[in-house]
Amino acid sequence: MITPFSLRLKQPLSTAHGDITERRGFIFRIDRNGTVGVGEATPLPGWTERYDECETALTTYANTDATAPDPTTHPACAHAIESAELDAAARQNGCSLAAYLRKTVFGRSSGRDAIPLNATIGAETTEKTVNQAIAAVENGFRCLKLKMGVSNPEDDLDRARAVRDAVGETIAIRVDVNGGWDRETATDCLPTLAAIGIEYLEQPLPAGDIEGHTMLRERGAVPIAVDESLQRASVTELIAADAADILVLKPMVLGGPKQTARAAQTAQEHGLDVVVTTTIDAAVARTTAAHVAAAIPRCRPCGLATGSFLAEDVVTDPLTITDGALCLPDTTGIFDGFIQSI
Ligand SMILES: O=C(O)CCC(=O)C1=CC=C[C@@H](O)[C@@H]1C(=O)O
Numbered sequence: 382m383i384t385p386f387s388l389r390l391k392q393p394l395s396t397a398h399g400d401i402t403e404r405r406g407f408i409f410r411i412d413r414n415g416t417v418g419v420g421e422a423t424p425l426p427g428w429t430e431r432y433d434e435c436e437t438a439l440t441t442y443a444n445t446d447a448t449a450p451d452p453t454t455h456p457a458c459a460h461a462i463e464s465a466e467l468d469a470a471a472r473q474n475g476c477s478l479a480a481y482l483r484k485t486v487f488g489r490s491s492g493r494d495a496i497p498l499n500a501t502i503g504a505e506t507t508e509k510t511v512n513q514a515i516a517a518v519e520n521g522f523r524c525l526k527l528k529m530g531v532s533n534p535e536d537d538l539d540r541a542r543a544v545r546d547a548v549g550e551t552i553a554i555r556v557d558v559n560g561g562w563d564r565e566t567a568t569d570c571l572p573t574l575a576a577i578g579i580e581y582l583e584q585p586l587p588a589g590d591i592e593g594h595t596m597l598r599e600r601g602a603v604p605i606a607v608d609e610s611l612q613r614a615s616v617t618e619l620i621a622a623d624a625a626d627i628l629v630l631k632p633m634v635l636g637g638p639k640q641t642a643r644a645a646q647t648a649q650e651h652g653l654d655v656v657v658t659t660t661i662d663a664a665v666a667r668t669t670a671a672h673v674a675a676a677i678p679r680c681r682p683c684g685l686a687t688g689s690f691l692a693e694d695v696v697t698d699p700l701t702i703t704d705g706a707l708c709l710p711d712t713t714g715i716f717d718g719f720i721q722s723i
């Protein structure tokens with residue numbers, strides 16, 4: 382069964398790719414020998430297939446004997462299908478999705494209950510950015526993610542400096558440019574970002590400029606993370622190119638929770654760190670991503686505090702965030718409560 386939804390954001394999330402103002406997607410429900418599984422597809426144009434492409438692929442899969450679509454061409458659709466299958470499988474095994482992924486991908490039986498998060502702050506004015514940063518720290522967040530690449534680089538750097546001055550040295554500040562700089566701009570910004578003491582610089586250059594990220598990384602000024610580049614190159618290719626210290630993994634963009642867990646495993650085997658984030662998804666995919674993060678050993682603070690961007694949701698959020706860390710619900714599968722309420 383496929384149920385479409387459309388959710389408004391409380392206010393636009395401003396990024397170098399443009400503003401995100403609403404999220405439209407589908408809840409996908411399957412029945413496997415009497416056990417229900419639920420998954421979500423929330424395509425984000427520019428990151429995944431378009432909404433109409435997702436709808437066609439999901440409908441075709443549901444109504445015919447078609448195999449699941451390729452996660453590289455239809456990642457959001459593949460995400461919904463894989464999530465629903467894993468939800469049912471975990472429930473049949475009497476365990477949570479996190480425990481199921483831990484066992485089947487990482488061969489482990491125990492893991493973390495609480496996942497530290499970053500607070501996400503859009504490309505706003507300095508005053509708004511500083512106010513949001515202070516509010517996040519007062520709410521217990523120890524890690525802030527600032528969006529850059531919308532205004533000019535000098536203003537961006539001033540904003541990051543103002544946040545550092547406001548929150549002090551002990552709070553991690555990471556910066557996400559969403560590919561908004563060229564090599565020269567990024568190179569020029571490195572010394573100031575290093576002086577501000579940022580945790581890492583995420584996707585400074587366009588997705589396809591893998592070599593440029595390698596070049597920035599070689600400078601050694603600040604660690605480099607890639608996000609959008611994972612749509613252009615595989616984890617193995619990015620590792621071979623020495624393009625990143627950190628991979629930002631979005632299950633909705635990578636085609637599902639297991640795809641993401643496997644990407645994390647490959648990255649960690651090669652000494653890279655990972656961060657799990659959403660594409661500002663609804664509650665089902667956010668909870669799915671939280672299970673993925675909980676299954677992965679050694680995650681840096683994750684970008685999962687995104688439910689508060691939405692003005693409405695498909696279902697009551699089962700995740701609680703306390704002191705900047707997220708707690709998973711005690712459940713089988715993704716969340717037992719979804720079966721009754723959606
Ligand atoms: O990582 C986070 O803190 C939240 C998610 C987030 O920042 C994003 C979600 C969706 C699209 C992007 O603009 C953005 C990102 O680039 O990571």
Ligand SMILES: [Mg+2]
Binds near residue numbers: 557559583584608629
């Ligand atoms: Mg990013």
